[in-house]
C-alpha cells in the first residue's frame with residue numbers, strides 16, 4: 001500500500017500536501033499545458049483586488065542567485081472579472097480551491113469575502129496581508145499586529161469557511177503577527193510571502209526593478225522561511241501552510257518536520273512547471289522507504305538538543 005499523502009489543516013482537508021502558491025500559477029489555465037491543476041492538493045490563484053489592476057512597469061522580475069525578485073504590482077482582473085472569467089474554470093479542477101484576496105482597505109477585503117461566502121465551490125480564502133509591492137493595504141496590515149487582528153476579525157464576521165492569513169516575513173517578530181491573526185479568528189497561517197530585496201545594475205547606477213524594491217523568492221530564502229515556520233509552529237496552535245523556496249520532496253518534508261501541515265510551491269514552477277508531479281512521486285517513495293504510512297506523522301517532528309533561550 002502506498003503511504004497516505006492526505007492532510008488536514010483544521011477543517012480543510014486535502015488529498016496531498018502540495019498547494020500552488022498565489023501569484024505563481026495564474027488561475028490554473030496557463031498551467032494546463034504542463035500539468036492537470038487537479039493533481040495539486042489545493043490551488044491558490046493570484047491575489048484578487050476589488051478593481052482590476054494593470055500591475056507595475058516592466059521589468060517586473062530580476063533573477064538573483066538561487067532565486068528571483070518580483071514587483072508584479074498585483075496585476076489581476078478584479079473581483080467581478082475573476083468571478084465571471086476565471087472562477088467557473090477553477091471550480092472544475094476537482095481539488096481544494098482557495099481564493100487569495102488583497103485590498104487597500106478593510107472594507108474591500110470584507111466585501112469580497114462576503115461575496116465568496118455565497119460561493120460554495122470556494123473552499124477557503126487566503127488573506128494577502130503581506131504583498132511587498134502594494135502602495136496601500138497588503139503588507140501594511142501584516143506588519144502591525146493590531147491591524148492584522150482587526151482585519152481578520154472583520155472578515156471573520158462575514159466568511160464562514162476557513163480563513164488563511166498569509167504572513168509577511170518582513171517583520172521583527174512574525175510570531176506576534178501570527179498570534180494577532182489567530183486572535184482575529186484565522187483558521188490557518190500561510191507563511192512566508194516574499195522577502196523585500198533589491199537588485200542593482202551598478203554600471204547603469206540603477207536598480208533593475210523600476211520600483212527599487214521587490215519580493216524575493218526561490219531556494220535562496222528556504223532556510224529563512226523554515227526558521228519562520230518553525231518559530232510560528234512553536235508559538236501558535238493553528239495549522240501552518242508553509243512556503244518559501246520549496247523545490248523538492250526533501251524540501252516539503254523539511255517544512256513538515258518544522259511544523260507545516262502542508263506546503264505551497266511557487267517559484268520552482270517557473271523553472272519546472274511539472275515539479276508537483278515529481279514531488280508527489282518522490283514523497284511516496286521516500287515515505288515508503290522510511291516505513292511512514294501517513295505523511296501527517298511527519299508534522300512537527302523536528303527536535304533539537306539545544307535549549308532555545
Ligand code: RRO
Pocket residue numbers: 023047070071072073074075102128130131132133193194215216
Ligand atoms: O503582485 C505582486 O507584486 C506580489 C504580491 Br500581490 C505578493 O503578495 N507577493 C509578491 O511577492 N508580489
